[in-house]
Amino acid sequence: xxxxxxxxxxxxxxxxxxxxxxxxxxxxxxxxxxxxxxxxxxxxxxxxxxxxxxxxxxxxxxxxxxxxxxxxxxxxxxxxxxxxxxxxxxxxxxxxxxxxxxxxxxxxxxxxxxxxxxxxxxxxxxxxxxxxxxxxxxxxxxxxxxxxxxxxxxxxxxxxxxxxxxxxxxxxxxxxxxxx
Amino acid sequence: xxxxxxxxxxxxxxxxxxxxxxxxxxxxxxxxxxxxxxxxxxxxxxxxxxxxxxxxxxxxxxxxxxxxxxxxxxxxxxxxxxxxxxxxxxxxxxxxxxxxxxxxxxxxxxxxxxxxxxxxxxxxxxxxxxxxxxxxxxxxxxxxxxxxxxxxxxxxxxxxxxxxxxxxxxxxxxxxxxxxxxxxxxxxxxxxxxxxxxxxxxxxxxxxxxxxxxxxxxxxxxxxxxxxxxxxxxxxxxxxxxxxxxxxxxxxxxxxxxxxxxxxxxxxxxxxxxxxxxxxxxxxxxxxxxxxxxxxxxxxxxxxxxxxxxxxxxxxxxxxxxxxxxxxxxxxxxxxxxxxxxxxxxxxxxxxxxxxxxxxxxxxxxxxxxxxxxxxxxxxxxxxxxxxxxxxxxxxxxxxxxxxxxxxxxxxxxxxxxxxxxxxxxxxxxxxxxxxxxxxxxxxxxxxxxxxxxxxxxxxxxxxxxxxxxxxxxxxxxxxxxxxxxxxxxxxxxxxxxxxxxxxxxxxxxxxxxxxxxxxxxxxxxxxxxxxxxxxxxxxxxxxxxxxxxxxxxxxxxxxxxxxxxxxxxxxxxxxxxxxxxxxxxxxxxxxxxxxxxxxxxxxxxxxxxxxxxxxxxxxxxxxxxxxxxxxxxxxxxxxxxxxxxxxxxxxxxxxxxxxxxxxxxxxxxxxxxxxxxxxxxxxxxxxxxxxxxxxxxxxxxxxxxxxxxxxxxxxxxxxxxxxxxxxxxxxxxxxxxxxxxxxxxxxxxxxx
Numbered sequence: 001x002x003x004x005x006x007x008x009x010x011x012x013x014x015x016x017x018x019x020x021x022x023x024x025x026x027x028x029x030x031x032x033x034x035x036x037x038x039x040x041x042x043x044x045x046x047x048x049x050x051x052x053x054x055x056x057x058x059x060x061x062x063x064x065x066x067x068x069x070x071x072x073x074x075x076x077x078x079x080x081x082x083x084x085x086x087x088x089x090x091x092x093x094x095x096x097x098x099x100x101x102x103x104x105x106x107x108x109x110x111x112x113x114x115x116x117x118x119x120x121x122x123x124x125x126x127x128x129x130x131x132x133x134x135x136x137x138x139x140x141x142x143x144x145x146x147x148x149x150x151x152x153x154x155x156x157x158x159x160x161x162x163x164x165x166x167x168x169x170x171x172x173x174x175x176x177x178x179x180x
Numbered sequence: 181x182x183x184x185x186x187x188x189x190x191x192x193x194x195x196x197x198x199x200x201x202x203x204x205x206x207x208x209x210x211x212x213x214x215x216x217x218x219x220x221x222x223x224x225x226x227x228x229x230x231x232x233x234x235x236x237x238x239x240x241x242x243x244x245x246x247x248x249x250x251x252x253x254x255x256x257x258x259x260x261x262x263x264x265x266x267x268x269x270x271x272x273x274x275x276x277x278x279x280x281x282x283x284x285x286x287x288x289x290x291x292x293x294x295x296x297x298x299x300x301x302x303x304x305x306x307x308x309x310x311x312x313x314x315x316x317x318x319x320x321x322x323x324x325x326x327x328x329x330x331x332x333x334x335x336x337x338x339x340x341x342x343x344x345x346x347x348x349x350x351x352x353x354x355x356x357x358x359x360x361x362x363x364x365x366x367x368x369x370x371x372x373x374x375x376x377x378x379x380x381x382x383x384x385x386x387x388x389x390x391x392x393x394x395x396x397x398x399x400x401x402x403x404x405x406x407x408x409x410x411x412x413x414x415x416x417x418x419x420x421x422x423x424x425x426x427x428x429x430x431x432x433x434x435x436x437x438x439x440x441x442x443x444x445x446x447x448x449x450x451x452x453x454x455x456x457x458x459x460x461x462x463x464x465x466x467x468x469x470x471x472x473x474x475x476x477x478x479x480x481x482x483x484x485x486x487x488x489x490x491x492x493x494x495x496x497x498x499x500x501x502x503x504x505x506x507x508x509x510x511x512x513x514x515x516x517x518x519x520x521x522x523x524x525x526x527x528x529x530x531x532x533x534x535x536x537x538x539x540x541x542x543x544x545x546x547x548x549x550x551x552x553x554x555x556x557x558x559x560x561x562x563x564x565x566x567x568x569x570x571x572x573x574x575x576x577x578x579x580x581x582x583x584x585x586x587x588x589x590x591x592x593x594x595x596x597x598x599x600x601x602x603x604x605x606x607x608x609x610x611x612x613x614x615x616x617x618x619x620x621x622x623x624x625x626x627x628x629x630x631x632x633x634x635x636x637x638x639x640x641x642x643x644x645x646x647x648x649x650x651x652x653x654x655x656x657x658x659x660x661x662x663x664x665x666x667x668x669x670x671x672x673x674x675x676x677x678x679x680x681x682x683x684x685x686x687x688x689x690x691x692x693x694x695x696x697x698x699x700x701x702x703x704x705x706x707x708x709x710x711x712x713x714x715x716x717x718x719x720x721x722x723x724x725x726x727x728x729x730x731x732x733x734x735x736x737x738x739x740x741x742x743x744x745x746x747x748x749x750x751x752x753x754x755x756x757x758x759x760x761x762x763x764x765x766x767x768x769x770x771x772x773x774x775x776x777x778x779x780x781x782x783x784x785x786x787x788x789x790x791x792x793x794x795x796x797x798x799x800x801x802x803x804x805x806x807x808x809x810x811x812x813x814x815x816x817x818x819x820x821x822x823x824x825x826x827x828x829x830x831x832x833x834x835x836x837x838x839x840x841x842x843x844x845x846x847x848x849x850x851x852x853x854x855x856x857x858x859x860x861x862x863x864x865x866x867x868x869x870x871x872x873x874x875x876x877x878x879x880x881x882x883x884x885x886x887x888x889x890x891x892x893x894x895x896x897x898x899x900x901x902x903x904x905x906x907x908x909x910x911x912x913x914x915x916x917x918x919x920x921x922x923x924x925x926x927x928x929x930x931x932x933x
Contacts, residue, residue, distance in 0.1 A: 044205075045204070050850040057366055102199045108663065109416045110416065111416025113205075140858045143850070145365055145366055147827075149823075149827065149857075150863075151823065
C-alpha cells in the first residue's frame with residue numbers, strides 16, 4: 001500500500017511507513033513527527049498535550065519502541081515503521097485493548113487515550129503478563145487527568161491474554177466498586 | 181423508589197456513547213478540524229501586572245501586510261466579557277490589570293509564522309503598583325478593583341455566636357490556607373471561528389457551556405441570538421476550566437475571523453494555557469470554634485477569604501459555594517461566616533471542580549482534627565458526636581428532609597479501611613521506623629446543582645425528539661467532556677421510553693439545534709437534566725398514547741410505529757420540558773437562609789499516608805471513598821468520576837504548586853507543574869450507598885465535584901496522625917514537610933510519635 005507522496009526541491013526525501021502504509025515526503029527534516037502525522041498525513045488520532053515530552057498524549061510506536069512524537073524530528077523517522085492509534089484496530093474489529101478500555105471505563109475525555117493505548121500495546125507486546133507494578137511503570141509517562149488511572153489499570157489487566165500466569169488485576173488488593 | 185430499583189438500563193454499565201470514536205482515534209477535537217481557507221490566530225499579552233498602555237509598536241522586520249491585526253478598537257459591540265459583573269475587557273484597552281492579559285490578536289495563514297510575529301509586537305507601558313496576595317488586597321493601600329478591592333462579600337448567621345460565652349468549655353482556633361490549582365485538562369483551550377455578514381458568527385470549540393459563549397459573542401459583536409451559533413467539539417477534559425474561559429477565546433477567534441475574512445483557529449500551547457487561563461481560587465480560612473466539655477459544637481465562627489484575581493469572573497458564586505460548605509456536615513446552633521473575595525493583579529481565578537467547596541472543606545475538616553487533638557477525643561468520635569441527622573437544620577436552617585446516613589457511611593468507611601486496627605498497628609510500628617504511617621478522614625457534603633434559586637433562574641429547557649430513521653435524540657445544551665453526559669442522558673431516555681440504549685443518541689451540541697438546558701457545571705447534569713429528560717420522555721409517551729393510541733405496554737417496533745403516526749399527524753415528534761423545582765424550596769439570597777441546595781451528596785473519605793522522615797516525602801498508600809450520591813446511573817463511570825476526583829485531590833494536597841514570580845506563573849510547563857502519575861496514585865476503593873433522590877433523574881444526585889472535596893483534608897489529617905505535626909496549608913511539598921517536621925521536633929526525637 002502507498003500513503004502520501006509530496007515533492008519539494010528544498011527538502012530531503014524522508015521515507016517511512018505508518019500503520020503499514022509507505023510514505024515518501026520531501027519535508028523539513030526538523031518538523032516534529034507529531035506534526036507530520038497530523039498535518040501531512042491527516043492522522044489526527046495522535047494528540048498534542050504539552051509539546052515537551054511530559055504528558056505522553058502524542059505517544060506512537062516507532063520500530064518497536066514507544067516514543068513521544070512531539071520530540072522526534074521527522075528525520076529520525078527515516079526508514080522507520082510507525083504505528084499510531086489508527087493502526088490498532090484490525091479489519092474494523094477493536095483491538096483487545098480498545099475493547100477493554102471501552103468496557104472497563106479506561107477512556108473518559110479520550111484525549112490521552114490514543115497515547116495510553118499505544119503505551120499499553122507496547123507493554124503487552126514486550127511483557128504479555130505484566131504485574132500491576134509493571135503496568136504502573138509502563139504508563140507513568142502518560143498523563144490522564146480524568147480517571148485517576150484506576151480504570152486504565154483495570155483495562156490493561158482485562159486485555160491481558162487469559163492463558164498462562166495470573167491476571168494482572170488479581171495481583172493487587174484493589175477491589176471493584178461496590179454498588180449496593 | 182421501587183420503580184427505580186427495577187430499571188434495565190439505568191444502573192447498568194453500558195458502553196460509553198462516544199467511546200468507540202475515542203478509542204479508534206477518530207473523535208474530532210477542535211485541533212483535529214480544518215476549515216476551507218482557515219487561518220491561525222495568536223495573542224499578544226501583557227508583560228506587566230498593572231499599568232497604562234502607552235503605545236503598541238510593530239517591529240518592521242515583519243511584513244505585517246500578511247497578517248490580520250485586531251485590537252480593542254476593532255470590537256463592534258461591548259469590549260466586555262461579562263459572566264456576572266461587567267468588568268473584564270475582551271481585549272485590554274489603555275490599561276492592563278494582570279500579566280498575560282490579551283492586548284493584540286494576530287492571524288496568518290501559516291501558524292508557524294505567528295510565534296515570531298507575537299514577539300515582534302512591543303507594548304510600552306507606564307507601570308502602576310500591583311498586588312498579589314489576599315493580605316495586600318485587604319490592606320487597601322493600593323486599590324486595583326472598585327472602591328475597596330472587594331469583589332464580593334457574604335454574611336451567613338445562625339443563632340448568635342457571641343451568646344455562647346461561659347458555656348464553652350473549649351475554644352479552638354486555626355488558620356488554613358490553600359493554593360492555586362491548575363485544571364491541567366490534557367487538551368488545551370481551542371476555538372475555530374467563522375464570520376459572515378449574513379449568518380453572523382459561528383464557533384466550534386472545546387467548551388462546557390455553549391450558551392455562555394453565545395451570550396459573550398452577542399455582546400462583543402452586538403448580534404441577535406440567531407446570528408450567533410456555538411458548536412461544542414469533542415472536549416478533552418474541562419474540570420470547570422472550560423466553563424468561563426472559552427467565552428474569551430471564542431470572541432478572540434471570531435474577531436480575527438471577522439477582520440481577516442477567513443475561518444480562524446486559535447489553539448493554545450501548554451505554556452500559554454497554563455500562564456493565561458483561570459485556576460482554582462487560593463484561600464485563607466480562619467476558624468474559631470466553641471465546644472462543650474463533651475466535644476459538642478456550640479459555636480462556629482469563620483472568616484473566609486479568597487483571592488479572585490484581576491477580574492470578577494465567577495468569584496462571587498465560588499465564594500457563595502465556599503460559604504455554604506464551610507461549616508461541615510455538623511449540627512451547630514450558633515454559626516457565623518464572614519466571607520470575602522479580594523481582587524489582586526493575578527490572572528483571574530475561575531471555576532474549578534468543587535467551586536470553592538474544596539477550600540472551605542479543607543479548612544473545616546483539618547480544623548476538626550485540631551479540635552479532636554485539643555480535646556483529647558478520637559477524630560472519628562468527635563465527628564460522630566456532631567453529625568447532622570435527618571430532620572436537623574443545617575447552617576442556613578435548611579431542614580434535612582431526605583434520609584441522611586452519615587453514621588452508616590462512617591461505619592462502612594471504618595470497616596472497609598480496617599481503620600482502628602491499622603491505626604493501632606502504625607502506633608506500634610512508627611516509633612521504630614523512619615517511615616511514619618497514619619490514617620486521616622474527612623466527612624463532607626456537596627450541594628448538587630445551582631445554589632439557592634439558581635436553577636429556577638436558569639429555567640432549563642430540554643427534551644427528546646424522534647428522527648424518521650427511528651432514533652430518539654436527546655436535545656440538551658449539556659456537554660460531554662469525559663464525565664459521561666452522553667451516556668447518562670441516553671441511558672435515562674432509553675430507560676424512560678423502554679427502548680434499546682443503541683436507539684438513543686445525543687443531538688449535536690450545537691446552539692442552532694438544541695435548546696438551552698443550562699451550563700454543564702455544578703454537578704447538575706444527572707440530577708437536574710436527567711430529571712428533565714425523564715419527564716420529557718414520560719410526556720412523549722403520554723402524547724403517543726393520547727393521539728396515536730400507543731398502548732401502556734408496547735414493543736420497540738410499536739413505539740417507533742406510533743412515532744411515525746404522530747409525525748404524520750403533527751409534522752414532528754418532539755417533547756420538551758422545563759425545570760421544575762422540588763416543592764418547598766425557599767431561599768433568601770439576602771440573609772443566606774433557607775434551602776441552599778435541592779439535594780446534597782454525602783461522603784466519608786479515609787486516606788492512609790506514609791511520611792518518610794529521611795526524604796520528607798509523603799506518599800498516599802491507600803484510599804477509601806464511601807459516598808451517598810442518590811441512585812448510581814452507571815456504576816463504572818461513577819467510580820471513574822470518584823477515582824479521577826480523588827487523584828486530582830491528591831495532586832491538590834501534595835503535588836500541584838503554582839509558583840508566582842512578580843505576578844506571573846513561573847512554572848507554566850508540565851515539566852515543573854507536577855500532577856500525580858500512574859506510579860503515584862494509591863489503590864482507590866470506591867463504595868456507593870444508594871438512596872434514590874425523588875427529584876433527580878431516576879434518583880440521581882450530583883457526583884462530579886464531590887470527590888475533589890475530601891482528599892486534601894483526609895491526607896493532611898493522616899500526616900498529622902503519622903507525625904503528630906499539624907500542617908495547615910496546601911500544597912504540602914517535601915520542603916514544607918521538612919520545614920514543619922524539623923521545626924516541630926529536634927531530629928533525635930523524630931522516632932517518637
